[in-house]
Amino acid sequence: MSEIAAPLRRSEQLGEEIEERIVTGQYRPGMRLDEQDLADEFGVSRTPVREALIHLASAGMIEMRPRRGAIVAQASPTRLCEMFEVMAELEAMCGRLAARRITPAEQAELLDAHRACEVARDANDPDAYYHLNEVFHQRIYQASHNSFLAEQADALHRRLRPYRRLQLRVRNRMKTSYSEHQAIVDSILSGDGEGAADKLQRHVVVQGERFADLVASLSALQVQNPA
Amino acid sequence: MSEIAAPLRRSEQLGEEIEERIVTGQYRPGMRLDEQDLADEFGVSRTPVREALIHLASAGMIEMRPRRGAIVAQASPTRLCEMFEVMAELEAMCGRLAARRITPAEQAELLDAHRACEVARDANDPDAYYHLNEVFHQRIYQASHNSFLAEQADALHRRLRPYRRLQLRVRNRMKTSYSEHQAIVDSILSGDGEGAADKLQRHVVVQGERFADLVASLSALQVQNPA
DNA sequence: CGCTTTTGTTTTGTATACAATCTATGTAGA
DNA sequence: TCTACATAGATTGTATACAAAACAAAAGCG
Structure with missing residues (x-):
């Protein structure tokens, strides 16, 4: 930050x-x-x-x-799910607060970040989307106007970066992500804290078939020779 | 842990x-x-x-x-409120999960910790209550069955320990705390996740008159000569 | 008399040296 | 051939040494 x-x-x-x-x-x-x-x-x-x-x-x-x-650090699939579960809660909290506290200037910045993601999605560029997605989420952290929360969210976000990156490779994940962003932006800008929280929670948490995706990508990441 | x-x-x-x-x-x-x-x-x-x-x-x-x-580290009153705001959310999350996932053995342990707090309250012993209160909250963290969450909650709890300790000195805080614990235990044992989350949130967060108490006790803690 | 500059001291940040422990290879024995 | 043990090598953890920066105090100047 x-x-x-x-x-x-x-x-x-x-x-x-x-x-x-x-x-x-x-x-x-x-x-x-x-x-x-x-x-x-x-x-x-x-x-x-x-x-x-x-x-x-x-x-x-x-x-x-x-x-x-x-x-x-090597996190087991279970451990990773736990971490994403906490991340989801922190993001939800950021969104809930942001919907109440976001300033006009921050609204504009959030929209900018969102539109930038749209460009990357249209260009089908996962690497670009990866970076712009981080900016998007960080803007929400900032808009929560709880600097400690923003720091915690950012720290955990960084810790999960290697795994988030993998997830974007999953088929259609980028498009799904973008449309979820759209709903999140709508909720925040309309001042709907609970809506924003709920949508961010579901956006981040790993469950259902996404768990299988995560495990699958994990084995590709794991190093064969720990020595 | x-x-x-x-x-x-x-x-x-x-x-x-x-x-x-x-x-x-x-x-x-x-x-x-x-x-x-x-x-x-x-x-x-x-x-x-x-x-x-x-x-x-x-x-x-x-x-x-x-x-x-x-x-x-010296946290400003604002910063402290932010930290307690996050702590409240983490505790709420622990309670929500614990209500769903707590095992019979953990139920017994939670009740034990709760009754121990009762003894300290009746003895009007803030120091004892302080320690037993920690055990009580940690039992809830454990019962969430999200070890990462439990670690995070514990870490932040420790970071806030100096300030929590002060708060127990505030008049009647110990009795208020205990009756809040009672309601929390009831919610968790009855499987009411949202109730537990809501009560834990209010139990931890600093707002209203408690903010004034916090600021007042802070000035007593602050060291005069930073050199 | 107050302010700036300069010098001396203290304290941090990094490099090097050494001791303790762990890993691995090789050997002896069953 | 497999296991247990001993020895050698490599790596960590701590102590010490030194360089650079910050701090404090005194001297010089307006």
Whole structure:
């Protein structure tokens, strides 16, 4: 989220870079993260690497087992469903509040983000849609006017990014997503908090056949050699 | 929450100890945490202390400004309300799920925790009530049968512990709290998810006169000399 | 007398060194 | 051939050392 530019510690930059690699799938769930290797690659010592890893572990992006090194967090299908269930509730809450508190300027921004998604959908460009979809959701977080909630939602959203990305590949998911967005926008702009909450909840939660889709895409993501 | 006993890193032990001091009010919001001082006190080098601080910063318990040291996180009244607003939603979600999914064994445990609170209330013992109240709420988290949700709720609960503690000192708060617990238990045991959610939400959220109470107790907590 | 600049001290951030523990390979025995 | 154990190697966790930045205080200047 838009923060005042604070000078980043080296370890924070490392953390962002490593997180990016996890999100983009370069580092896959279960993959081992060797401190020395990372240090060599980034041209620093192990100290800032360790600090970055500890931060990522706190955020749930990786797992650090004492004396046994760090691995990219691997969530079971059940666990993922649980996470999406919570994400759905947070999004619903954002939508409920946003419907009450959104400003005219934010209404315009939300519509802009929504229309941008439409362009990506029409171009049948999942990667573009993926990014614009994030902007769309973040605009809703912002419009909730609860900055803590927005931060929490954003953090969990980031944690789920690798899996969201996969889901967009599922047939017709992009079109379905867009029309759901439309209904969400309508509810928020008309001030219907409960409607927005309900639609966002269903938009995010993984259930029914989407669970099967998730499991199927997961096996493709999983790394074969955890060592 | 009950986890399999994993050998703790020294830095993790430090983190727990420092967190405990923050929660109990020994370290007050705004107070500076000097790495060398902590290292000397615990008889370790700065390295594990730093790692503990980074972890606490990730959890939001402290704030680390680059090159300017760490201070105990100090939340504004507005921020605190936002946090309680999210906590209320998470608790409501736990209650809603718990009403549907709670097992007979968990029902018994929940009742046990509730009756223990009754004893503390009758003894007019806020400290005891404070701890038993935590157990009561954690039982609900567990009964949601969404382990991720339970972890998130617990994490935020811990973050709000210093402030919850203060609130129990407010006149009659303990008795009010207990009778609210009673209604919550009734809803959960009767399988009324929406009722449980609604009652938990109101039980936790800070609004109306309780906001004034919170602000009043906050100024007592705030440290005078941030240096 | 107040403000700016400069110098000295403290504290953080990173690099390196070392000790403890875990993993893996190889060997001996059943 | 499989299992148990011992040893060697690799990797983590912690201590120490050093460099850079922030902070504090004193000196110089208007």
